[in-house]
Amino acid sequence: MEVDAVVVGSGPNGLVAANLLADAGWETLVIEATPKPGGAVRTEELTAPGFRNDVYSAFYPLGAASPVLAGLGLEEHGLRWRHAPAVLAHVLPDDRYVLQSRDLERTARSVAEFDERDADNLRAEHASWRRLREPLLDAIVRPFPPVRSGARLFKTLGTAEALRLARMLTLTARGLGKEKFDGAGARLLLAGNAMHTDLGPDQAGSGVFGWLLTMLGQDVGFPVPEGGAGRLTDALVNRLTAKGGEIVCGTPVIEVMLSAGRAVGVRDADGRTVRARRAVLADVPAPVLYRDLVGAEHLPARLVSDLDRFVWDDATIKVDWALSSPIPWSAAEVGQAGTVHIGADLDGLAGIANDLACGRVPHDPFLLLGQMTTADPTRSPAGTESAWAYTHVPRGDSWPDSRLRRHADRMEEVIERHAPGFRDLIAGRAIAGPAQLQKGNHSLVEGSINAGTAAIQQQLFFRPVPGLGRADTPIDRLFLASASAHPGGAVHGAPGSNAARAALARDGWAGSVYRATVRAAHRAVYR
Structure with missing residues (x-):
């Protein structure tokens, strides 16, 4: 079989790449190892009949705001976004909470309960966000350096503010919170959202992740696809x-076939081959692509050495529940939030991040919880709730079934503390540890959900290793299209878009110039 392009992996990045190549008239084949497409964007009945559970990812603020996905017009193909009454609640150990809503004034009232000055601080920060939103998002999703979108952003900000934005990229969530806000509530929004990555509140670069998700939550919310993530x-x-x-x-693809330094197709586990006339795009983690599908012997020695320093993000344990009624929170307003952060104040988040860095399982886990029926009533029968929670654990630990069950029990105890009677509502549950997550989605290596750490040393032109910050690889016609590439994790389609655009540029009318430029750059980086 022969096609113009083979895309290895059918996660959202692979599917975005395939769509853009198909738009250009390329004959495109996507090859997926597992029985169903979607990667980490899938929905199944895991817990009980009639309960639709998102197997992996669930809420998509970056998806709703992504210029890449917006350009595909997915609403014309069945996608419909739904929203919970409130975006997010962060519940403190003493049952106080801060609530974020798409209604700016409602959020302002909530943060003002911790410090009245933060109502105005939040309004000012949101106004700043609205001013730079479009050029910033466009810069984030384009290859690094984002020349055109970066110029637009610089024009919007001016020199002085651009320098201050660059400084903000390095700040910790704790440090940025202290600079922007006066009270614990607003600061917790930043720190809690930073914990959606593998960065704790005192790690460099955590501030910008927390800030971005907080501003997106205020702007577009944390929406979900109606009917389940799989509808996306x-x-x-x-x-x-x-x-x-x-x-x-x-x-399963087991090899990228090479000839004269070019990717010319792939071989699957049964020995069948597919030839690619123009390109091979890989929506798989970078170490898997380079070490397993290509092979170190075909790569520059320095790239192979750099892969030894590639850092994965933390492992994950996820529990899904079928509940006979909504969660009975002590603070009733928390029940309106689609996403709930539970288990720690700011110092507690720092302690949990330190435990993970030291290879310890936190005794009191920090939970990111989703109330899916609250966000989308189609997820379970009327009067019930489809819910889930995940927490991070150190990589490399063994998680036999008995230990997984005990940890799931511990997670339920954390919820029960803030919602007495929660455990009595459980009609079914499903537990997935690191091994189960990887078995269901081969890209979630040891339960890592972001295809590599979000730490500052593995971002921009350091992602996945020091290089060009682009989808091009040292193998001609082979492109990295996964979240291991810039700009990293979350469902926004940018790595897939960047890979497709790079493949089209390499094949275009100025392809010879493009190839020569890329080859020269790779020689400079990896010689």
Whole structure:
């Protein structure tokens, strides 16, 4: 079989890449190892009949705001966003809470309960965000350096503010919170949102992640696809097949075939080959692509050495529940939030991050919890709740079933402390530890959900290793399209978009100039 392009992996990045290549008229084949497409964007009945559980990711603020996904017009292919009455609640150990709503004044009232000055501080920060939102998001999702979008951002900000934005990129969530806000509530919004990565509140670079998710939450909320995360995958698949693209599932790729330094196709586990006339795009983690599918012997020695220093993000344990009624929070308003952060104040978050850095399982886990029926009533029967929570644990630990069950019990105890009677509502549960997450999605290596740490030393042109910050690889016609590439994790489609655009540029009318430039850059980086 021969096509223009083979895309290895059908996660959202792979599907975005395939759609853009199909738009350009390329004959495109997506090959997926698991039985269903979608990668970490899938929905199944895990817990009880009638309860739709998002197997991996669930809330998509970056997806709703992404210029990449917006450009695909997925609403025309069945995607519909739904919102909970409130965006997010962070519950403190003493049951106080801060609530974020898409209604700015409602959020302002909540942060003002911790310090009245923060109502105005929040309004000012939101006004600043609205001014730079479009050029900033465009700069984030484009290859590094983002020349055109970066110029727009610089024009919007001016020299002085651009320098201050660059400084903000390095700040810790604790430090940024102290600079922007006066009370614990608003600061916890930043720190809690930073914990959606593998960065604690005292790690450099955590501030900008917390700030970005907080501002997006205020702006577009934390929406979910109606009917389940899998509906986002369905929309991408429907669009691709309408354009003539094809998807083959249940077919693990074991090799990227090379000839004269070029990627010319792939070989699957049954020995079958697919030739690629123009490009191979890989929506798999960088170490998997380079070490397993290509092989170290075909790569520059310095790149292979750099891969030894590649850092994965923390492992994950996730529990899904079918609940006979909504969660009975002591603070009733928390029940309106789609996303709930539970288990720690700012110092507690720092302690949990330190435990993980030291290889210890936190005794009191920090939970990110989703109330899915609250956000989308189609997720379970009327009067019930489809819910989940995940927490991070150190990489490398062994998690036999008995230990997983005990940890799931511990997670339920944390919820029970703030919602007495929670455990009595459980009609079914499903537990996934690091091994189960990787078995269901081969890209979630040892339960890492972001394809590599979000730490500052592995961002921009350091992602996945020091290089160009682009999708191009040292192998001609081979492109990295996964979250291991800039700009990293979350469901926004940018790595897939960047890979598709790089493949099109390499094949375009100025392709010879493009190839020569990329080769020269790689020689300079990896010689």
